[in-house]
Amino acid sequence: MSIRPTASRVASTATPRTAAAAPAITAPPAGLGKGDSGPKVKQLQDGLVKLGYMTKAQAATGPGTFGSLTEAAVKKFQAAQKLPTTGFYGDQTAAALKKALAKPTTPTTPTQPGKFTKPAVISAPSPNSDSRNGADIDTIVLHHTGTNNGKGDLAWMRDPASKVSANYMLDTDGKIYQLVGDDKRAWHAGKAELHGVPTDVNARSIGIEIVNDGSGKTAFTDAQYKALTQLVGYLKQEYKVPANNIVGHKDVAVPKGRKDDPAANFDWARLRKGIGT
Numbered sequence: 001m002s003i004r005p006t007a008s009r010v011a012s013t014a015t016p017r018t019a020a021a022a023p024a025i026t027a028p029p030a031g032l033g034k035g036d037s038g039p040k041v042k043q044l045q046d047g048l049v050k051l052g053y054m055t056k057a058q059a060a061t062g063p064g065t066f067g068s069l070t071e072a073a074v075k076k077f078q079a080a081q082k083l084p085t086t087g088f089y090g091d092q093t094a095a096a097l098k099k100a101l102a103k104p105t106t107p108t109t110p111t112q113p114g115k116f117t118k119p120a121v122i123s124a125p126s127p128n129s130d131s132r133n134g135a136d137i138d139t140i141v142l143h144h145t146g147t148n149n150g151k152g153d154l155a156w157m158r159d160p161a162s163k164v165s166a167n168y169m170l171d172t173d174g175k176i177y178q179l180v181g182d183d184k185r186a187w188h189a190g191k192a193e194l195h196g197v198p199t200d201v202n203a204r205s206i207g208i209e210i211v212n213d214g215s216g217k218t219a220f221t222d223a224q225y226k227a228l229t230q231l232v233g234y235l236k237q238e239y240k241v242p243a244n245n246i247v248g249h250k251d252v253a254v255p256k257g258r259k260d261d262p263a264a265n266f267d268w269a270r271l272r273k274g275i276g277t
Contacts, residue, residue: 030094036066068134116233126179128165137239139205144212166207174223192252229274243277
């Protein structure tokens with residue numbers, strides 16, 4: 001979508017844990033749930049990070065506090081272990097975590113070195129963001145800026161008066177600017193739904209603006225596709241984003257037809273092939 005005022009808008013890299021130096025990570029005793037805090041919760045978070053169900057960045061938002069991110073990570077672990085996904089760390093979950101942490105082999109998870117690493121980004125902070133309020137990142141939304149002027153687009157998204165932003169912007173030369181940290185809610189999707197279900201898409205997504213006028217006649221550049229493949233591949237891997245949650249603004253905007261980005265000539269097949277989906 002265009003980031004210009006004609007379009008209405010509503011307002012961390014995890015590194016692999018090496019098994020060498022640090023003390024062994026073990027499962028805490030059962031009986032932890034949302035709202036609990038203390039060293040046992042921190043021990044649980046450390047175990048979930050080691051196994052890849054949380055990133056270090058997610059754990060760092062509430063170390064030792066059993067909040068929404070920790071609950072979501074417990075549910076993911078429970079689902080993987082074919083346990084009831086209650087989000088409560090009870091006896092069965094504790095036993096499964098103890099067994100998983102005791103395995104001598106390193107789990108194959110996205111927190112290990114993978115196909116994608118975070119590409120180089122240029123920091124260009126925007127004030128137009130707020131809290132995700134504990135929402136997990138599970139969606140990536142692609143936009144076009146509506147112009148071919150990256151410098152102007154960047155300035156507009158950094159202007160408090162615009163009340164718009166994105167987590168990242170890709171210029172025509174392939175340079176990636178990070179305006180809003182992954183941990184923050186950027187203002188890019190407005191009123192939206194995901195797969196037909198009304199939701200706060202901004203809170204659960206990473207927004208990426210691609211500099212392009214959106215006419216369908218201006219080609220997205222090869223440099224943009226290469227940079228976008230690396231960035232989306234990394235984000236998909238880092239936050240375990242399902243392939244069908246990598247969408248365009250036109251796929252989530254309400255009412256349908258309110259947005260048309262990215263433009264019709266955007267090569268989705270090239271992107272999906274590049275990230276392996």
